[in-house]
Amino acid sequence: MLRIAVPNKGSLSEPASQMLREAGYRQRRDSRELVLTDVDNDVEFFFLRPRDIAVYVGSGTVDVGITGRDLLLDSDSKAVEHLALGFARSTFRFAAPAGEYTSIEDADGKRIATSYPVLALNYLRDRGITPAKVVRLDGAVETATRLGVADIIADVVETGTTLRAAGLEIFGEPLLQSEAVLVRAADADDDKLAVLTRRLQGVLTARRYVLMDYDVPTELLDKAAAITPGYESPTVSDLHDAGWKAVRVMIPRDQVNSIMDALYDIGARAILVTQILASRV
Numbered sequence: 581m582l583r584i585a586v587p588n589k590g591s592l593s594e595p596a597s598q599m600l601r602e603a604g605y606r607q608r609r610d611s612r613e614l615v616l617t618d619v620d621n622d623v624e625f626f627f628l629r630p631r632d633i634a635v636y637v638g639s640g641t642v643d644v645g646i647t648g649r650d651l652l653l654d655s656d657s658k659a660v661e662h663l664a665l666g667f668a669r670s671t672f673r674f675a676a677p678a679g680e681y682t683s684i685e686d687a688d689g690k691r692i693a694t695s696y697p698v699l700a701l702n703y704l705r706d707r708g709i710t711p712a713k714v715v716r717l718d719g720a721v722e723t724a725t726r727l728g729v730a731d732i733i734a735d736v737v738e739t740g741t742t743l744r745a746a747g748l749e750i751f752g753e754p755l756l757q758s759e760a761v762l763v764r765a766a767d768a769d770d771d772k773l774a775v776l777t778r779r780l781q782g783v784l785t786a787r788r789y790v791l792m793d794y795d796v797p798t799e800l801l802d803k804a805a806a807i808t809p810g811y812e813s814p815t816v817s818d819l820h821d822a823g824w825k826a827v828r829v830m831i832p833r834d835q836v837n838s839i840m841d842a843l844y845d846i847g848a849r850a851i852l853v854t855q856i857l858a859s860r861v
């Protein structure tokens with residue numbers, strides 16, 4: 581049985597379970613369940629703290645797991661990123677009281693509060709910057725400067741609302757663009773992961789793409805195909821009216837409206853967009 585670790589709490593938990601459900605797996609109904617066997621799919625799910633997942637995977641206790649890229653890099657484990665999952669996107673940044681810091685070199689000799697000490701220190705070490713002290717906190721890191729235990733912080737930023745509320749400003753480049761990732765042991769057997777990987781890739785494709793159908797005058801077909809090249813190549817069918825063709829093609833969801841505008845402009849009509857519920861590409 582394939583052993584899969586899934587976050588039991590926090591930002592990653594619900595979207596991770598949702599993605600696995602869309603991939604056809606059973607997921608727990610009660611958040612207190614810690615283990616769940618999906619006999620039909622020959623997998624076992626272990627609901628673990630997101631921060632511990634890379635450690636379990638790295639030690640070979642479970643085969644794969646879902647965690648954040650930032651948590652993976654902070655774990656110092658032998659787990660490696662296998663597949664980016666596109667949710668729980670965030671950046672990891674340095675911040676300080678507004679107006680005081682401009683570049684990462686300003687962190688030299690300062691006290692840093694963070695829940696991700698390995699990630700922050702590796703980044704600084706690579707740039708020859710040595711902080712005076714790292715204060716390791718479990719959360720509410722943004723409050724550490726006001727409380728006087730640190731000069732700067734390094735933390736997850738999504739909307740920036742928490743930073744602003746604490747009177748902090750980011751400085752320097754982002755350390756990392758993070759998102760949820762599927763991790764595996766470096767020496768994992770790829771065959772054992774093949775079905776899970778394909779299923780998750782199928783969900784990603786169904787989320788990122790939609791199906792578009794439209795009719796276009798035959799002489800404009802090449803022009804239309806240039807606007808919608810499709811995943812491989814558009815499917816073109818005859819219409820009863822010989823002067824027109826019907827086209828079916830996959831397009832990125834975030835470009836739906838600009839593509840419809842462009843197609844309409846060249847003379848395509850009856851442009852319809854439908855959801856993809858599942859896919860294998």
Ligand SMILES: Nc1ncnc2c1ncn2[C@@H]1O[C@H](COP(=O)(O)OP(=O)(O)OP(=O)(O)O)[C@@H](O)[C@H]1O
Binds near residue numbers: 589668719738
């Ligand atoms: N506000 C956020 N927006 C998007 N992703 C986030 C956010 N906060 C944390 N993450 C991501 O979630 C992961 C951390 O999840 P974790 O469950 O440890 O923290 P949390 O959601 O803050 O939960 P907790 O309530 O335990 O603090 C990281 O990969 C991080 O990048």
Ligand SMILES: O=P(O)(O)OC[C@H]1O[C@H](OP(=O)(O)OP(=O)(O)O)[C@H](O)[C@@H]1O
Binds near residue numbers: 743
């Ligand atoms: O940029 P924002 O959209 O404001 O999101 C970022 C904040 O969200 C997380 O905190 P969380 O709510 O998990 O609280 P915590 O600090 O107690 O972990 C993270 O640690 C940041 O503080």
Ligand SMILES: [Mg+2]
Binds near residue numbers: 719
């Ligand atoms: Mg948190």
